[in-house]
Amino acid sequence: MTSGDDYRILFDEPGPRARRTIRIVTAVSIVVGLVLAGLAVRQFAINGQLAADKWRMFTEWPYQRFLLTGLVKTLQAAAVCTVLALPLGALLALARLSGTRLLRWPATVFVELFRSVPALLLVYVFLLGLPRFGIVLPVFWQLVVPIVISGTATVAELFRAGVLSMERGQFEAAYSVGLTPGQAMRLIILPQVVRRLVPVLVTAVVSLLKDTTLGYVVSYSELLNSGRTLAQYTQALVQTYLVVAVLYIVVNGLLSRLAAHLEQRQRRRGTAPIRAEAVVTLVT
Amino acid sequence: MRYLPDLLGGLVVTLELTVLSFLGALVLGTLLGVARVSPVRSLRAFGAAYVGALRNVPLLVLLVLFVFGLPDVGVTYSLFTSAVICLALYAAAFVCETVRSGIRTVPLGQAEAARSIGLTFGQALRHVILPQAFRAMVQPLANVFIGVVLGTSLVAAVGVADLTNRGSALTLRYDEPLIVFAWATAFYVVITLGSGVLAGRLERAVRINR
Numbered sequence: 187m188t189s190g191d192d193y194r195i196l197f198d199e200p201g202p203r204a205r206r207t208i209r210i211v212t213a214v215s216i217v218v219g220l221v222l223a224g225l226a227v228r229q230f231a232i233n234g235q236l237a238a239d240k241w242r243m244f245t246e247w248p249y250q251r252f253l254l255t256g257l258v259k260t261l262q263a264a265a266v267c268t269v270l271a272l273p274l275g276a277l278l279a280l281a282r283l284s285g286t287r288l289l290r291w292p293a294t295v296f297v298e299l300f301r302s303v304p305a306l307l308l309v310y311v312f313l314l315g316l317p318r319f320g321i322v323l324p325v326f327w328q329l330v331v332p333i334v335i336s337g338t339a340t341v342a343e344l345f346r347a348g349v350l351s352m353e354r355g356q357f358e359a360a361y362s363v364g365l366t367p368g369q370a371m372r373l374i375i376l377p378q379v380v381r382r383l384v385p386v387l388v389t390a391v392v393s394l395l396k397d398t399t400l401g402y403v404v405s406y407s408e409l410l411n412s413g414r415t416l417a418q419y420t421q422a423l424v425q426t427y428l429v430v431a432v433l434y435i436v437v438n439g440l441l442s443r444l445a446a447h448l449e450q451r452q453r454r455r456g457t458a459p460i461r462a463e464a465v466v467t468l469v470t
Numbered sequence: 471m472r473y474l475p476d477l478l479g480g481l482v483v484t485l486e487l488t489v490l491s492f493l494g495a496l497v498l499g500t501l502l503g504v505a506r507v508s509p510v511r512s513l514r515a516f517g518a519a520y521v522g523a524l525r526n527v528p529l530l531v532l533l534v535l536f537v538f539g540l541p542d543v544g545v546t547y548s549l550f551t552s553a554v555i556c557l558a559l560y561a562a563a564f565v566c567e568t569v570r571s572g573i574r575t576v577p578l579g580q581a582e583a584a585r586s587i588g589l590t591f592g593q594a595l596r597h598v599i600l601p602q603a604f605r606a607m608v609q610p611l612a613n614v615f616i617g618v619v620l621g622t623s624l625v626a627a628v629g630v631a632d633l634t635n636r637g638s639a640l641t642l643r644y645d646e647p648l649i650v651f652a653w654a655t656a657f658y659v660v661i662t663l664g665s666g667v668l669a670g671r672l673e674r675a676v677r678i679n680r
Contacts, residue, residue: 196573196581196599197509197591204509212512219516233543302616302662303655304623310638315647396528403627410531417538424539431531438526 230424240422244429249416256412257433263330263408264395270334271394272387275341280371282346293342300339308332309400328404333397337390344386348379348460385449385459392441396434409433473640473650480636481657487553487622487632488661492615494558499565500600506570509591517566524563530624532556537628553625561618568610572603605676612669616662623658633657 200208230236243249281293300308309332312323323331352375360370401408407415413430417423452459506517524532536552547555576599584594626635637654641647 196507196594198585200509208510211510215510215512215516219512229543229545235543298663299655299659302620302659304620304634304658306623306626307634307637307651307654307658310634310641311648311651314638314641315651318645318647392526396530399528399530400627402530402534410528410534414534424535424542427531427535427539431527431535434528434531435523435526438528439522442522442526 235424240425243420243422244425249420252416253409253412253429253433256407256409257437259406259412260395260398260401260408260410261437263326263333263398263401263406264391266330267333267337267394267398268391270330271337271341272390274334274338276345276376278338278342279345279349282342283349285367297339297342300336301343303336305332305336305397306400306403308335309403313404325404325406329398329401329406329408333394333400337394337397340393341387341390344383344390344460345379348383349375351382351460352379382452382457382460385445385452388441388445388448392438392445395438395441399434473644473646474653476640477633477636477650477653477657480631480633480654483550483631484619484622484633484657485661487550487557487625487630488615488619491554491557491561491622492618494554495561495565495614495618496611498558498562500569502562502566503569503573504595504600506566507573507595521563521566524560525567527560529556529560529621530627532560533624533628549625549628549630553622553628553630557618557621557625560621561614564614564617565611568607568614569600569603572607572610573599575606576602602678605673605678608669608673608676612665612673615665615669619658619661619665 198204227236234240278293278297281289282297284290284293309328312328312332316322349371356374356378357370360374361367365373398408399410402410402414405411409430413426417426420426449459502517502520505513506521508514533553533556536556537549540546580598580602581594584598589597622632623634625632626638629635631639633654637650640650644650
């Protein structure tokens with residue numbers, strides 16, 4: 187992940203002409219970037235959005251506290267989703283890999299179904315559909331349950347890919363010392379899979395955290411929904427949403443960096459971490 | 471069944487959103503991917519910053535910022551256009567990362583050979599590296615595509631009448647909640663599983679057997 191050193195192979199050590207070209211492209215790109223940034227700032231200025239009173243509230247503690255409370259609720263929801271989705275996903279993967287048809291088929295259907303359905307649609311089922319049948323969850327769970335359902339399906343695919351990527355020799359060695367398939371899975375395979383999955387599971391947490399923005403729909407006062415409340419109260423919409431976006435980028439950026447760091451450490455130690463994009467995307 | 475025409479209208483919107491924004495993301499993401507492996511440090515830095523920001527901001531936050539925030543600074547597009555722009559900008563970050571790891575799958579000798587016959591960085595990428603990289607990227611790109619399909623549902627939250635939005639609206643109007651959701655679910659499953667199958671075929675068709 188370093189600044190492009192891994193791609194040195196794509197270009198030679200630049201000679202005098204190449205260096206000149208690089209200098210020109212650098213200069214042009216910086217000028218273009220500055221012009222674009224200038225235009226953006228101008229756009230803010232001519233619409234009066236740079237006025238100090240449109241931004242001052244972010245330096246005042248009551249407003250800061252309001253947004254931070256939202257951030258804490260986001261983290262709480264994300265933590266509950268993680269604590270539920272990771273173990274459930276692992277169990278579901280084991281069910282899908284098991285030799286018993288009675289376990290394998292329902293698990294397969296669950297995973298394939300809920301991987302294909304957007305979490306927001308599930309939110310609406312819990313928000314608008316189930317109350318008709320007298321099933322009304324508290325707001326927190328109206329947000330968390332749909333995210334856990336779709337997150338579990340995603341995590342299950344990660345675990346399954348992890349188990350399938352194990353060398354066959356690991357299974358064979360375990361069986362040859364007399365372990366049953368269940369013991370082999372529990373004592374030999376899973377511990378290794380979990381270790382190799384850690385970076386990608388951190389990325390999965392990022393995507394669970396992003397999903398908690400659906401609190402905007404169920405009116406659970408997490409960060410985005412708090413942002414909306416604040417924006418409506420202060421009439422500083424673009425400022426508030428920019429600040430909210432930056433907060434998300436900081437929190438998720440830290441998690442993403444942790445994932446990249448763990449992955450590189452594993453690579454250095456010679457274990458091949460499992461890459462997410464081969465199996466599923468953690469896009470939304 | 472009286473709600474089905476409405477729901478099909480939503481399906482069309484979802485498909486339009488998906489196709490337009492995926493194409494946009496493909497172009498922008500490839501350019502960003504090239505920037506990230508280029509010899510120019512300022513372009514690499516820009517690519518890295520873009521990916522760092524857009525991969526970590528939730529799509530819904532981007533949509534809300536675009537739809538409700540940007541009109542304040544004089545940037546107004548129709549809801550549909552805003553949705554396409556947001557989805558394309560967002561997915562481009564994932565396409566960029568896919569292009570980067572796709573380039574990594576091309577054997578080193580290919581790049582060396584391209585350089586040794588005198589191709590420049592741009593020529594080597596265009597004629598030698600990217601054509602091979604894209605073959606390895608079919609499956610990851612299909613995953614991004616499926617991510618875009620599921621991501622389009624979030625436009626429902628800002629008021630675009632897509633499949634999810636129509637599904638919830640029809641649920642409120644008629645007294646058959648679960649049937650409407652079942653139809654919407656079925657449409658999503660068909661799109662995602664269908665594109666998965668197509669991607670598998672495409673991958674086999676363009677694969678290089680080394």
